[in-house]
Amino acid sequence: MKDILVGPEKRRADINTGLFVMRMSPMVEDLMLTTMRIFKDQEFVHGDYQQYSLVQALDQLPGVRVGVAGSDWLTNGNVFWGHRELLKASDVISVHANWMTSTMKVPCLKEAGLWIDKGAPKRLTFQPPTHSRPEGMLDSRGATIEICGADAVAAAPASQPNPPRPAPQQEGEGPTRPTEPGCYVWLPSGCPNHKFNAKDFWRKREDANVRSQYLVDVKEMLDAWCGSTDAQMLFIAPPPPTPPAPKGHRCYIYMPSGCEKRMFKTPIWRELSSATYPNRDRWCDVDDAMALWVE
Numbered sequence: 270m271k272d273i274l275v276g277p278e279k280r281r282a283d284i285n286t287g288l289f290v291m292r293m294s295p296m297v298e299d300l301m302l303t304t305m306r307i308f309k310d311q312e313f314v315h316g317d318y319q320q321y322s323l324v325q326a327l328d329q330l331p332g333v334r335v336g337v338a339g340s341d342w343l344t345n346g347n348v349f350w351g352h353r354e355l356l357k358a359s360d361v362i363s364v365h366a367n368w369m370t371s372t373m374k375v376p377c378l379k380e381a382g383l384w385i386d387k388g389a390p391k392r393l394t395f396q397p398p399t400h401s402r403p404e405g406m407l408d409s410r411g412a413t414i415e416i417c418g419a420d421a422v423a424a425a426p427a428s429q430p431n432p433p434r435p436a437p438q439q440e441g442e443g444p445t446r447p448t449e450p451g452c453y454v455w456l457p458s459g460c461p462n463h464k465f466n467a468k469d470f471w472r473k474r475e476d477a478n479v480r481s482q483y484l485v486d487v488k489e490m491l492d493a494w495c496g497s498t499d500a501q502m503l504f505i506a507p508p509p510p511t512p513p514a515p516k517g518h519r520c521y522i523y524m525p526s527g528c529e530k531r532m533f534k535t536p537i538w539r540e541l542s543s544a545t546y547p548n549r550d551r552w553c554d555v556d557d558a559m560a561l562w563v564e
Contacts, residue, residue: 275337282337284323288365300326300333313539338362350377350405350414369414372487377405377417406493415493443501444470450507452487460495471503512537514561521561528553 273282291297300323308322327333340348341360346368348355364383366374378384381404385391405414447453453471460467474487491500506526515521521538538561 273335273337282335284320284327284335288343288363296330296332300330303329346377346414347407347412349381350417351407351411353404368412370487370490372490373414373417377414380404380417408489415490446503447471447473447505450505453503453505454487454491455501455503456491456495456497457499457501458497460491460497462496463494465495511559514538515540515563518563521563523559523561524553524555525557525559526555528555 271281274280275282291300303326304319304322307325308319311318311322327335341356342362343365344356344361344363345365349361349364350369364378364381366378369377375384404417406416407413408415443455443457452474454467454474455471456465456467458468466472488500488502492498511525512523515538517540520541522541523538
């Protein structure tokens, strides 16, 4: 992989485990078995990190030949929805709905006419743009897609820098906070651009179940979609059942909220291999890590 350089600036290529193609052979069988062994060995080091495991396996099997397809053939979400004017319709083989939150995938695929109605399947194609309006609106970094289709057109003129975010709601302000687990939104200024009522109460949403995704990604999407700047988000996690305590003489950790930041999962008590393990609360950006020392 380190020898594969792409483009005029000779950037190094990387494997994207969301989309790659392999030609079956004994060498590829060895590659996949080696990848799975590394994946298992790295379970509590890198977490569920398929990309790391696959690239490490390629290092161990130099006989595997790797090529890189052009981004105008196997197109990622940033190019397809954010820079579609760069594409030639007849060259596109596949579209990867990435570089966006999970809540945007279906709306963006529908905007492009690439969402399959399973009741009436058809051959999928897309037409190149014949207008200057955007198919998708990128965030301020030009990285992730925030809005697709008609909503991107409505939001396109508002290209000024993002205003400062309001302070989160304090206890006693606004409508009564819910107490049941779930994801909620409150829109103090309403939703001027759409008929979405969450101005006088906290409204439960079902479009996200990951705390960090909901508090950041969905808020940014709602602010842009509604034409407001003060959407307030609330995530109430369900109380997880504490797994049975282990019996071995060791140090263990259990993280009820998980550790999405590091892709480190602890659905049960996990043994720590070293007393010098980093502080999990800071490392994972959570506040409920539990540690156990069994004498």
